[in-house]
Amino acid sequence: MRVLVTGGCGYIGSVVAESLLTAGHEVVVYDSLVTGHRNAVPEAAVFVRGDLADAEALEDLFSRYDFDAVMHFAAFIQAGESMEKPGLYFQNNVCNSLRLIEKVAQRGVKRFVFSSTAAVYGEPKDGLISEDDPLAPANTYGETKLMIERMLHWYGEIYGLRYAALRYFNAAGAAGARGEDHLPETHLIPLVLQVPLGKREHIRIYGSDYPTPDGTCIRDYIHIADLASAHLLALEALAERPNLTYNLGNGKGYSVREVIDVAREVTGHPVPAVEVPRRPGDAPVLVASSERIIRELGWQPRYPALVDIVRSAWAWHSAHPNGYED
Ligand SMILES: NC(=O)c1ccc[n+]([C@@H]2O[C@H](COP(=O)([O-])OP(=O)(O)OC[C@H]3O[C@@H](n4cnc5c(N)ncnc54)[C@H](O)[C@@H]3O)[C@@H](O)[C@H]2O)c1
Numbered sequence: 363m364r365v366l367v368t369g370g371c372g373y374i375g376s377v378v379a380e381s382l383l384t385a386g387h388e389v390v391v392y393d394s395l396v397t398g399h400r401n402a403v404p405e406a407a408v409f410v411r412g413d414l415a416d417a418e419a420l421e422d423l424f425s426r427y428d429f430d431a432v433m434h435f436a437a438f439i440q441a442g443e444s445m446e447k448p449g450l451y452f453q454n455n456v457c458n459s460l461r462l463i464e465k466v467a468q469r470g471v472k473r474f475v476f477s478s479t480a481a482v483y484g485e486p487k488d489g490l491i492s493e494d495d496p497l498a499p500a501n502t503y504g505e506t507k508l509m510i511e512r513m514l515h516w517y518g519e520i521y522g523l524r525y526a527a528l529r530y531f532n533a534a535g536a537a538g539a540r541g542e543d544h545l546p547e548t549h550l551i552p553l554v555l556q557v558p559l560g561k562r563e564h565i566r567i568y569g570s571d572y573p574t575p576d577g578t579c580i581r582d583y584i585h586i587a588d589l590a591s592a593h594l595l596a597l598e599a600l601a602e603r604p605n606l607t608y609n610l611g612n613g614k615g616y617s618v619r620e621v622i623d624v625a626r627e628v629t630g631h632p633v634p635a636v637e638v639p640r641r642p643g644d645a646p647v648l649v650a651s652s653e654r655i656i657r658e659l660g661w662q663p664r665y666p667a668l669v670d671i672v673r674s675a676w677a678w679h680s681a682h683p684n685g686y687e688d
Pocket of ligand 1: 398532534
C-alpha cells in the first residue's frame with residue numbers, strides 16, 4: 363500500500379513509518395516540522411514538508427500521490443498546554459484534521475488510522491480502562507481527540523471511510539535509530555533519563571500521597587515497537603472491518619517510583635528524586651485493558667516489561683544525548 367504518514371517526523375510517526383517500510387509499504391511523510399525532526403524520517407520514505415493548515419499544499423500532495431491509506435499522527439500533544447491555549451489545540455488538532463479527513467473523503471481514500479489517546483476517558487472508577495468506559499476528557503487535548511474520533515465516525519457513515527482509532531496510553535522506549543525527542547519533554551521516562559545524562563539534577567515526583575501502594579501515580583507504558591505493530595495490524599484489519607477502536611497499553615501499571623527505580627537499575631546512576639505537591643488533574647491510576655485488540659487482531663506486545671522499555675530508551679538517549687540535534 364502507499365501510506366501517507368502525517369507527523370512522520372515525530373516520535374511515534376517516524377517509528378511506524380519505518381515499520382511500514384519494513385513490511386513492504388510505500389511511505390510518504392507529510393510534516394511541518396513544528397515539533398518534529400527531519401532526520402527522524404526513514405531514508406526510504408518520501409518526505410514532503412507541509413502544514414495540514416495549508417490547503418494548497420495538501421491539495422498538491424493528494425494530486426501528486428494516490429494513497430491507499432492515511433496514518434494521522436500530526437497533532438499538538440501536551441495536555442497541560444492545551445489547558446492554557448485551547449485555541450491552539452482546537453485549531454491544529456481539530457480544524458487541521460478536518461481538512462485532512464475531508465480531503466481523504468474527496469479522494470476516496472478508504473483507510474484511516476488515527477492516533478487517539480487515553481485522555482479521551484474520564485477519571486476511571488476502578489480497575490482497567492476498557493473501550494466502553496465513559497468518554498469524558500479532563501483536558502482540551504483529550505477533547506480534541508474525541509472530536510476527531512466523532513468526525514471519523516460520521517465520515518465512515520456518510521462516505522464509507524474505514525478508520526481505526528487507536529487510543530494510546532504512554533508511548534515509551536526506542537526502536538533502533540529512533541527515540542523520543544520532544545521539546546519541551548513532558549513524559550516521565552525521558553525526563554528521568556535526563557538526570558543520568560547530566561541535563562537535570564533531579565526528577566520531581568508530583569504527589570506522594572495518592573491512594574496507591576507507594577503513594578505515587580500509576581501509569582501504563584507501552585513500548586513504541588508494540589505500538590507500531592498494532593498500527594500495522596489495524597491497517598490490515600480495515601480490509602475486513604469498517605471501524606475499529608482500540609486501547610493500546612500494557613494492561614499493567616507502574617508507579618512513578620517504580621519508573622525511577624528501574625531507571626536507577628538500568629543506568630547505574632542514583633537519580634535523585636524530590637517530592638513536590640500533586641499537580642491538578644493527575645488521576646491516581648490510568649491503566650488500559652488492551653484485551654480487545656489482543657482478542658480481535660491477535661496483537662502480542664513483545665516488550666511489556668518496564669525494564670525492557672527503559673533499557674531501550676536509555677540505549678537511544680545515551681547514544682543521542684542531544685536527541686536528533688536539529
Ligand atoms: N507520545 C505519547 O505518549 C502519545 C500518547 C497518546 C497519543 N499520542 C498521539 O500520538 C501522535 C504522535 O505523538 P508523538 O509523541 O509522536 O508527537 P510528536 O510531537 O513527536 O509528533 C507530532 C508530529 O506532528 C507534526 N505536526 C504537528 N502539527 C502539524 C501540522 N499542522 N501539519 C503537519 N505536521 C504537524 C510535528 O512536527 C511532529 O513531527 C499525536 O497525535 C499524539 O496526540 C501520543
